[in-house]
Amino acid sequence: MNVSTFKIANKLITGNGGTEKLLEEVHRLRISNPLIVTDEILEKVGVVEKVTSLLKGLSYDVYNGVKPEPEIYLVEECKAAFQKGQHDGLIAVGGGSAIDIAKSVSAYAAYDGKIDELFGTDLVPQKGVPIIAIPTTAGTGSEVTNIAILSDTEAQLKKGIVSDYILPDVAIVAPEMTLTMPKSVTAASGIDALVHAIEAYISVNASPITDALALGAIKMIARNLPKAYANPNHIEARENMVTASLMAGMAFGNAGVGAVHALAYPLGGRYHIAHGVSNALLLPYVMEWNKISCIERFHDIAEALGENVSNLTDAEAADRAVEAMYRLCSTVGIPKGLRAFHVPEDAIPEMAEDASKIERLLKNNPRVFSKEEIEEIYRSAY
Ligand SMILES: [Fe+2]
Numbered sequence: 001m002n003v004s005t006f007k008i009a010n011k012l013i014t015g016n017g018g019t020e021k022l023l024e025e026v027h028r029l030r031i032s033n034p035l036i037v038t039d040e041i042l043e044k045v046g047v048v049e050k051v052t053s054l055l056k057g058l059s060y061d062v063y064n065g066v067k068p069e070p071e072i073y074l075v076e077e078c079k080a081a082f083q084k085g086q087h088d089g090l091i092a093v094g095g096g097s098a099i100d101i102a103k104s105v106s107a108y109a110a111y112d113g114k115i116d117e118l119f120g121t122d123l124v125p126q127k128g129v130p131i132i133a134i135p136t137t138a139g140t141g142s143e144v145t146n147i148a149i150l151s152d153t154e155a156q157l158k159k160g161i162v163s164d165y166i167l168p169d170v171a172i173v174a175p176e177m178t179l180t181m182p183k184s185v186t187a188a189s190g191i192d193a194l195v196h197a198i199e200a201y202i203s204v205n206a207s208p209i210t211d212a213l214a215l216g217a218i219k220m221i222a223r224n225l226p227k228a229y230a231n232p233n234h235i236e237a238r239e240n241m242v243t244a245s246l247m248a249g250m251a252f253g254n255a256g257v258g259a260v261h262a263l264a265y266p267l268g269g270r271y272h273i274a275h276g277v278s279n280a281l282l283l284p285y286v287m288e289w290n291k292i293s294c295i296e297r298f299h300d301i302a303e304a305l306g307e308n309v310s311n312l313t314d315a316e317a318a319d320r321a322v323e324a325m326y327r328l329c330s331t332v333g334i335p336k337g338l339r340a341f342h343v344p345e346d347a348i349p350e351m352a353e354d355a356s357k358i359e360r361l362l363k364n365n366p367r368v369f370s371k372e373e374i375e376e377i378y379r380s381a382y
Helices: 018-028 040-044 047-052 072-084 096-109 183-202 208-230 235-255 259-271 275-293 295-304 314-331 345-356 371-380
Strands: 011-014 034-037 061-063 089-094 131-135 147-152 157-162 170-173
Touching (some): 011 018, 011 235, 018 131, 018 170, 034 072, 040 047, 047 089, 072 096, 096 147, 170 235, 183 208, 183 235, 183 295, 183 314, 208 235, 208 295, 208 314, 259 275, 259 345, 259 371, 275 295, 275 371, 345 371
Parallel strands (some): 034 089, 089 131, 131 170
């Protein structure tokens, strides 16, 4: 077995009602004046109030400027609010965008240089103020990973801060925080979590620990995503989805994600297609290409997706895994084809060029893709 390390948020609190533990954790981390990092919609629908009502006796401020697929300037804006209010901790309430902004601000508020100098791996010089992450979607896994992804609109690229110093101190993963998620977000973020688990399971850096988490997550997502999509108030399905997303986060936070994410980033960077949707558009096609590189692993994935594969060969089971992915994406209403999102066909070579440069992710993928092969995958997904 290869040497591998396993790192996650320092403390995980899960289960219905988990947010009740917030104040205890704030005190334990000696935060006296937190900045809540969130967006306007969550504020409007009362989710932020659910959190602030728990902060009895504390002063706090709310930064509600988070936007989907967050741009770098939002980190500057949030850092300014953080410094102006003399805050000593960050509580992210939202999906991956809010959590990634909070993680970036924790690193950047304590840094004298430019944010550009933090993009890359292990470039954050020290631990910043504590971060408590409270996800309101079930997909990102950002609450347990050491990565923050931001959009550089000028360069039309996604950039990442990767550092163990931005691992959240506490993740509170509670289904009651995900009930307001619209159907489309339930679907896209749920498929994103599925992609995290599948890519972690077939990653060249997979370990027995990440395998157990990834397979467990695939099984829970296949069983619960359609239920949560069909009925947003299905608390058991919501609880299973938010827990599966956390498990998938722990798996990919250590084993990494691969070609689906690498090919999805140009769709987000250039055409602002939401992260989960970009992944969903590519998942079955990339997997079709990936399956020959680790066919037994696809047998396991098919089984975890609920397919009856007991009398099938690995190759037959792998086909069933890919079919099950198509079916699940269509069950939760993900439109098919890049065409549906007005991606111009003649942009494919440039997207393939961009994707082929994302070595950080492609190096985890079990199959090595040339730029020409990446172009072919985009064409098959068109
Ligand atoms: Fe993702």
